Amino acid sequence: MPPVPAKSSPRSASTAVEDYLERILGLINTKGYARVVDIAGSLRISQASVTNMIQRLDAEGLLKYEKYRGLVLTTAGETLAKNITRRHELLTDFLKLLGLDAEVIYHDVEGMEHHISPSTLRAIESLTAQLQRQPALLARVREQVT
């Protein structure tokens, strides 16, 4: 068992940041805007926490925020948000194909999406496509899930 790799510079967004951006993009796509109260409700955390984080995201240039007035994603923020959303969808599609329960899928994807690297994502995307043509194989896999 090799040691955990040295923790270099934290270049990628924290999982919390990704969760916020994903939700914000989701809200913008479905309602046209993302208010603090909606983000809070969607993430099931307090409005105060949301305000806090939003100010951080503004400082980091991931969104532009005007106090009491609202926010928009910057291109950097939108890129990140789309990226995490894509990971979410790909993983969801993959697990769906395996016949897993929706609740389980949601839980697992929510946890895993922050940790998957681009090449793994590509592999799973390709695998998902290939599996689509293998109903017999899939049937055997699905037998194994509750």
Place this chain on the structure above:
Amino acid sequence: MPPVPAKSSPRSASTAVEDYLERILGLINTKGYARVVDIAGSLRISQASVTNMIQRLDAEGLLKYEKYRGLVLTTAGETLAKNITRRHELLTDFLKLLGLDAEVIYHDVEGMEHHISPSTLRAIESLTAQLQRQPALLARVREQVT
């Protein structure tokens, strides 16, 4: 996009707890014992942090610890450790099959192993077995990975 599910009682071990137990079991299996200094080296954190966490794990009944003298896993702790180790191995096998690079596998598994539920694990285990018999399909997937 549904809201994040309500955060009920935190029944399962934190990812940090799982990481510690996994390492401790690994050390016991390879050296016969797990000293503070080894755990710290393996996780690349300070000895002080390890001592701290070990005291917590003792309080939670996952291991038995005697100051300055050493520790052993309880059955509860060993069960948990074996469980997380199994998740780690299964995920690793799966990603290996897809032709991913060892570094990438290590990173992704380390992140994902804490979030995968039993049924997803079973599905992936079964899928891995099925894929073993599909060299052509695997070849097509591997083409996609860097």
Place this chain on the structure above:
DNA sequence: CAACACACTTAGCCCAGGCTAATATTGCCT
């Protein structure tokens, strides 16, 4: 058996990211 190196522990700190309570702003409605 003294002394030294190494292993371990304690104390006190930091940061992320939650929370509540109190306060401020907005906007709608009379």
Place this chain on the structure above:
DNA sequence: AGGCAATATTAGCCTGGGCTAAGTGTGTTG
């Protein structure tokens, strides 16, 4: 316009899990 409900913000706190520095045990070795 004034007032109220909803929304947003601030202040201050907490917990998990890191860290360093300083102090304590332990065991090997001359």
